[in-house]
Amino acid sequence: MGALQIAGFSILFFLLHSGNTLANKASQDVDECVEGTDNCHIDAICQNTPKSYKCICKSGYTGDGKHCKDVDECEREDNAGCVHECVNIPGNYRCTCYDGFRLAHDGHNCLDLDECSEGNGGCQQTCVNMMGSYECFCREGFFLSDNQHTCIQRPEEGMNCMNKNHGCAHICRETPKGGIACECRPGFELTKNQRDCKLTCNYGNGGCQHTCDDTDQGPKCGCHVKFLLHSDGVTCIGERHFQQHVILETFSNETCAVNNGGCDSKCHDAATGVHCSCPMGFMLQPDRKTCKDIDECRLNNGGCDHICRNTVGSFECSCKKGYKLLINERNCQGKGQ
Numbered sequence: 001m002g003a004l005q006i007a008g009f010s011i012l013f014f015l016l017h018s019g020n021t022l023a024n025k026a027s028q029d030v031d032e033c034v035e036g037t038d039n040c041h042i043d044a045i046c047q048n049t050p051k052s053y054k055c056i057c058k059s060g061y062t063g064d065g066k067h068c069k070d071v072d073e074c075e076r077e078d079n080a081g082c083v084h085e086c087v088n089i090p091g092n093y094r095c096t097c098y099d100g101f102r103l104a105h106d107g108h109n110c111l112d113l114d115e116c117s118e119g120n121g122g123c124q125q126t127c128v129n130m131m132g133s134y135e136c137f138c139r140e141g142f143f144l145s146d147n148q149h150t151c152i153q154r155p156e157e158g159m160n161c162m163n164k165n166h167g168c169a170h171i172c173r174e175t176p177k178g179g180i181a182c183e184c185r186p187g188f189e190l191t192k193n194q195r196d197c198k199l200t201c202n203y204g205n206g207g208c209q210h211t212c213d214d215t216d217q218g219p220k221c222g223c224h225v226k227f228l229l230h231s232d233g234v235t236c237i238g239e240r241h242f243q244q245h246v247i248l249e250t251f252s253n254e255t256c257a258v259n260n261g262g263c264d265s266k267c268h269d270a271a272t273g274v275h276c277s278c279p280m281g282f283m284l285q286p287d288r289k290t291c292k293d294i295d296e297c298r299l300n301n302g303g304c305d306h307i308c309r310n311t312v313g314s315f316e317c318s319c320k321k322g323y324k325l326l327i328n329e330r331n332c333q334g335k336g337q
Contacts, residue, residue, distance in 0.1 A: 034324055034333050041068040043091065047327045056327075060091030081108040083210045083224040083236075100132035100204045105265035105282060105291045105313075110209065112259050124150045131234050131259075133204025146171050148185055169197045209259075210236045230257050264291040281313035305332040 032038040032053045033046035040046045040055035044065045047054050055065025062071050073093040074086035082095035097103050097110035104111050115134040116127035123136035138144050138151035145152050148170075161172035161180055168182035175181050184190050187203020199206060199219055206212035206219025210227065213220045223229050223236035230237050237257040256267035261274035265282065268275045278284050278291035285292050296315040297308035304317035319325050319332035326333055 031333075036324075040065055043068040043070075045327055046324070058091060078225050081224075083108060083227075084110045084205075098132065098205045100134075101209075104260060105279060107313075109260070112209065122149050130204065131207045131209055133207070167195045169195060207234050209234060232258075235259065262289050264289060279313065303330050305330065 030037075031048045033040075033048045038046045038053050038055065040053075041057070041063065043061045044055040044057050044063075047056060057063045057065055057068040060071055060073075061068040063069050070088075070090050072088045073080040074082075074088045080086045080093050080095070082093075084098050084101065085096045087094050087096055095103060095108050095110075100113055100115070101110040102113045103109075112129070112131050114129045115121040116123075116129040121127035121129075121134045121136065123134075125139055125142065126137040128135050128137060136144060136149050136151075142151040142153055144150075161168075161174055166172045166180050168180065170185050170188065171183040173181045173183060182190060182195050182197075184197035185203070187200055188197040189200055190196075191198050201208070201212035201214050201219050206214070206221065208219060208221035210224050211222040213222065221229060221234050227236040227238055229235075235258055255261060256263070256269050256274055261267040261269075261276065263274065263276035265279055266277040268277065276284060276289050276291075281294055281296070282291040283294050284290075293310075293312050295310045296302040297304075297310045302308035302310075302315045302317065304315075306320050306323065307318045309316045309318065317325060317330050317332075323332040323334045325331075
């Protein structure tokens with residue numbers, strides 16, 4: 001009888017122990033994100049939850065996480081904040097500028113590019129920079145050739161176009177009948193007197209920093225939202241700088257209103273002139289104007305568990321094969337962990 005009782009207790013214990021083990025296994029959470037058994041969209045982040053998981057579309061995408069669609073920021077009414085052109089890319093967008101301008105470090109505004117500062121703009125003699133463009137000029141006794149860069153010495157006598165009194169503002173052509181005909185450089189139009197050339201929006205954005213509209217009187221400049229037109233009629237001032245500019249304009253020749261004070265990024269008006277600063281991810285250089293990208297990956301691998309890749313103004317973490325990036329976008333988790 002004793003042997004039978006012992007056997008009975010043993011069987012009961014085994015059954016209870018087995019049941020608890022199965023219950024424990026059933027209660028253990030399976031991380032579908034690590035196992036790769038989730039059905040999140042390729043442009044979504046998988047976040048593990050007790051007994052389940054959820055999918056969250058990455059920034060720049062919209063959807064329920066299982067279906068994510070790229071958001072075209074360029075379709076926004078404000079052109080995604082770009083003052084010139086907006087280019088949509090998967091999950092993001094980028095701003096570009098017209099010829100004669102350079103993109104500011106805020107990634108949205110466009111600043112004048114001084115072509116004369118490098119190689120004299122290709123001009124043989126004098127280069128004059130203007131908003132969005134530049135022009136070459138010649139000294140007294142010379143005139144500008146058709147290529148608008150080199151200078152030709154004026155002869156005492158010669159054909160009509162070689163005579164300094166031919167009257168053409170830009171280009172002079174000889175006609176078969178021995179007369180002359182004036183032409184304009186691309187982006188300009190010949191005026192009614194058939195001698196002078198009128199600037200249009202097709203050349204250097206018409207001299208406008210932001211927007212340009214052709215009118216009978218010539219280009220008319222405008223500004224992107226959150227900017228106001230400067231008294232010079234071509235430069236755009238951020239609204240927060242406008243009141244400061246009105247006060248400081250008479251005290252300093254250098255203001256943030258004109259070409260952002262020469263600053264790559266943020267410009268602050270002060271009684272002593274302009275003060276430049278840089279956004280997060282950039283460092284102000286010794287010239288106190290230029291911003292340079294900080295390579296975050298050089299310090300402690302950017303805080304990334306595995307791979308750190310530096311980007312302009314930021315950085316990105318990624319994981320080695322067999323690991324998945326967690327929701328904090330820094331740490332990596334492998335299977336079975």
